[in-house]
Amino acid sequence: MKICWDNLERHKIYLSKKGNFRSEKDNRTYYPTVCEMCGDDCLSRNKDKFCTAECFKLSDVHKENIETLRIMNTGRKHTKESKKKMSDAVKGRKHSEETKKKLSIIGTGRKHTEEAKQKIREKRKLQVITEEHKKKLREKRLGKKLSDEIKEKISKSKKGVKIVTWKTKYYKDEIPLYDTYSSQIDWCEECRRNTEDENILEVKCSYCGKWFIPNSNKVNNRLQYLKGNEKYEGEFRFYCSEGCSKACPIYGKRTKTLMKEDAIRAGRLNWLELNREIQPQIRQMVLKRDEYTCQKCSSIDELHCHHIYPVATDPLLSADIDNCITLCVECHKEVHQQDGCKYGQLSICYE
Numbered sequence: 418m419k420i421c422w423d424n425l426e427r428h429k430i431y432l433s434k435k436g437n438f439r440s441e442k443d444n445r446t447y448y449p450t451v452c453e454m455c456g457d458d459c460l461s462r463n464k465d466k467f468c469t470a471e472c473f474k475l476s477d478v479h480k481e482n483i484e485t486l487r488i489m490n491t492g493r494k495h496t497k498e499s500k501k502k503m504s505d506a507v508k509g510r511k512h513s514e515e516t517k518k519k520l521s522i523i524g525t526g527r528k529h530t531e532e533a534k535q536k537i538r539e540k541r542k543l544q545v546i547t548e549e550h551k552k553k554l555r556e557k558r559l560g561k562k563l564s565d566e567i568k569e570k571i572s573k574s575k576k577g578v579k580i581v582t583w584k585t586k587y588y589k590d591e592i593p594l595y596d597t598y599s600s601q602i603d604w605c606e607e608c609r610r611n612t613e614d615e616n617i618l619e620v621k622c623s624y625c626g627k628w629f630i631p632n633s634n635k636v637n638n639r640l641q642y643l644k645g646n647e648k649y650e651g652e653f654r655f656y657c658s659e660g661c662s663k664a665c666p667i668y669g670k671r672t673k674t675l676m677k678e679d680a681i682r683a684g685r686l687n688w689l690e691l692n693r694e695i696q697p698q699i700r701q702m703v704l705k706r707d708e709y710t711c712q713k714c715s716s717i718d719e720l721h722c723h724h725i726y727p728v729a730t731d732p733l734l735s736a737d738i739d740n741c742i743t744l745c746v747e748c749h750k751e752v753h754q755q756d757g758c759k760y761g762q763l764s765i766c767y768e
Contacts, residue, residue: 419468420449420458429645430460441644593618593633601640606655623654624661624668625709625720626701631655660719664746699736707743716745723749 424430429441438447438460447460452468454476459468467473495503512520587594595618599608602620611617611630618636619628638653651669656662667675700722710717723744726734734740744752 420460424460587616588633591633593631593636598636598640602636602643605643606639620655622657622661623697624656624665624700625704627657627709629655629657658718660746664719664721696736699738699741702738703741704743706738710743711745711748712742713744713748716748719746720744721746721749723752 428443430438430447431441433439433446438449439445440447445462447462450459450461450466451457452459452472453466454472455468457468459466461467467476473479584594594616595608595610596616598618602608607621609619609628611619617630620631621628635653635655638649639655642649642651642653652667654665654668656665656668662668703722704720709720711720721744722741724735725740725742728735
């Protein structure tokens with residue numbers, strides 16, 4: 418097929434690490450090739466190198482296939498003499514009396530007599546299967562010898578005892594495993610193994626940049642959004658606490674709002690319509706510098722970044738780390754209530 422957005426979205430195709438295109442819809446691999454007829458770039462699933470069915474019909478391969486089918490379908494017909502010989506051979510053949518008797522027994526479905534049943538029953542009694550023979554048959558069926566651990570698990574499962582594996586405790590506590598999720602989200606999220614337990618997945622908070630262990634439910638929600646599931650409208654980003662999610666400028670916002678903010682940053686709308694939130698990378702650097710504590714009351718909950726010199730008076734200092742300070746929500750409100758730092762005064766100053 419041709420490489421275009423419609424085909425990629427319809428088949429949900431993405432670029433894998435090996436350089437091939439992988440489809441989530443039918444779980445197949447597509448290889449980039451060049452169409453032999455029109456010369457356009459296309460994706461091929463097999464050895465065929467045609468972008469559409471029309472190009473395939475115009476190719477020599479299609480013509481050769483049609484010619485081969487025509488030759489096979491025509492075939493050589495029987496002559497009248499050969500047909501007569503075959504009919505005479507069928508008419509002249511007769512079944513013997515023994516064959517007729519066997520065919521009648523098979524056709525009528527006659528059951529075994531009591532004597533025949535007794536003989537079959539006695540023959541089965543003589544064929545006793547020992548435990549060693551059962552063991553060999555079981556090992557042959559599995560294709561390998563059973564270890565003592567597997568035998569113990571099989572015996573427990575037969576007795577109704579629940580088998581507890583090393584993963585059970587993680588699933589019960591809703592802790593995500595690194596080997597399970599890292600390969601699916603490492604292309605858009607920063608991941609690492611937990612220092613105390615290497616099996617546990619850690620991610621970075623989208624707001625403050627802290628490393629933390631997310632809930633497996635949140636990881637699954639994030640995966641469903643990345644896969645393009647229509648039921649999941651939000652982005653489901655990772656936040657280490659409720660304070661970070663509330664303080665994040667993009668949390669809970671709709672697509673139209675985010676598009677409006679992009680238009681403001683591009684200069685197509687008035688700057689006053691956009692909030693003066695600090696850039697995510699600078700905010701995380703400031704929080705890390707201040708050791709994730711409010712510089713006024715030493716609180717560690719619901720932290721914000723505050724511009725010392727307002728953006729409205731000096732826009733060039735908006736991306737300066739030395740012009741930013743870490744404050745909690747309450748202290749942030751108190752600072753903006755002071756004379757000269759109120760939002761209304763900033764608007765007048767900007768005009």
